Amino acid sequence: xxxxxxxxxxxxxxxxxxxxxxxxxxxxxxxxxxxxxxxxxxxxxxxxxxxxxxxxxxxxxxxxxxxxxxxxxxxxxxxxxxxxxxxxxxxxxxxxxxxxxxxxxxxxxxxxxxxxxxxxxxxxxxxxxxxxxxxxxxxxxxxxxxxxxxxxxxxxxxxxxxxxxxxxxxxxxxxxxxxxxxxxxxxxxxxxxxxxxxxxxxxxxxxxxxxxxxxxxxxxxxxxxxxxxxxxxxxxxxxxxxxxxxxxxxxxxxxxxxxxxxxxxxx
Numbered sequence: 176x177x178x179x180x181x182x183x184x185x186x187x188x189x190x191x192x193x194x195x196x197x198x199x200x201x202x203x204x205x206x207x208x209x210x211x212x213x214x215x216x217x218x219x220x221x222x223x224x225x226x227x228x229x230x231x232x233x234x235x236x237x238x239x240x241x242x243x244x245x246x247x248x249x250x251x252x253x254x255x256x257x258x259x260x261x262x263x264x265x266x267x268x269x270x271x272x273x274x275x276x277x278x279x280x281x282x283x284x285x286x287x288x289x290x291x292x293x294x295x296x297x298x299x300x301x302x303x304x305x306x307x308x309x310x311x312x313x314x315x316x317x318x319x320x321x322x323x324x325x326x327x328x329x330x331x332x333x334x335x336x337x338x339x340x341x342x343x344x345x346x347x348x349x350x351x352x353x354x355x356x357x358x359x360x361x362x363x364x365x366x367x368x369x370x371x372x373x374x375x376x377x378x379x380x381x382x383x384x385x386x387x388x389x390x391x392x393x394x395x396x397x398x399x400x401x402x403x404x405x406x407x408x409x410x411x412x413x414x415x416x417x418x419x420x421x422x423x424x425x426x427x428x429x430x431x432x433x434x435x436x437x438x439x440x441x442x
Contacts, residue, residue: 201398203231205251207357207391213257215383217370218280225254227357227389233294245302247292253310255385256282274322281318284333284365284385286310290341303344308359310337337385338362345393350400353393361385 209225212218229251237244262278269276292306312335315328326332340362345355361384370378 200232200234202396203233203247203249204394204396205229205231205249205391207389209254209387209389211255211257211385211387213255213282213365213383214386215364215381216257216280216282216368217378217381218257218259220259221386221388222260223256223258223282225256225387226252227254227391228252229288231290233395241298243296243299245294245296245304247290247294247304247306249288249290249292251286251288251290253286253288255284255286255387258282269320272320272322274320277320279318279321281316283316284312284328285314286337287313288339290339292341292343294343299347301344301346302355304342306341306343307362308339308341310339311335312337312365332368333366334364336363337365339385345391351395351398353395355391355393357389357391359385359387359389 205228207227209223209227210221211223211225212221229249231247231249233245233247235243235245257280259278259280263276267276268274288308288310290306290308292304294302294304296302312328312333315326315333317324317326328335338361339359341357341359343355343357345353347353364382365385366383367380368383369380372378
């Protein structure tokens with residue numbers, strides 16, 4: 176996994192530092208909030224929070240009018256897992272472990288993840304994308320009934336390699352800033368586990384999958400702001416295109432300049 180992360184970081188660094196191709200490769204930085212659950216673990220609900228943070232590059236591969244198709248490569252630190260609060264208050268003791276049966280559960284997993292996405296973008300304003308990712312389990316902690324188990328990232332219970340399918344939508348909110356929502360689901364099981372009821376009867380063996388929503392804030396490093404302007408604000412000559420807000424700002428500056436000149440003439 177370290178090799179893939181280093182390769183991804185090298186590509187991103189090269190894109191950010193190559194100013195001659197600033198409009199071919201755009202650098203991005205992400206920070207986000209995950210809400211997670213694990214399907215197949217007998218717990219329902221997106222109650223586990225996590226962090227999603229990293230960097231990426233994106234490049235257009237096809238354009239027509241206001242529409243474009245773009246490829247994206249990211250390198251992320253991603254926290255996943257599952258969580259459940261106390262369910263049982265009758266203070267029963269598990270005869271095998273000697274611990275109180277509370278129903279509490281907390282699984283925390285940290286991944287290094289490399290997503291590859293393809294986006295369809297309309298007017299450089301809104302983008303919708305799909306993709307896949309490879310993730311490597313870096314650390315893990317698990318608590319059952321409030322007591323830490325002996326399960327770790329390398330103890331063998333959990334699959335260290337995870338492949339995911341992703342769906343993503345993001346919206347430009349101001350200049351180079353975007354907000355987005357991403358859905359992620361494991362393509363391969365992260366674990367297989369047999370579950371038992373309180374009476375000790377087997378409920379069966381279940382395959383488990385990460386199931387996650389992410390809300391992200393994105394900043395694009397080297398995107399030319401004039402490329403964001405609307406066609407209806409194109410000026411003739413050497414003047415660039417202006418967004419409607421930029422036009423309004425220019426008009427206000429011109430008005431203030433005229434007012435200053437008028438005051439000087441009056442003096």
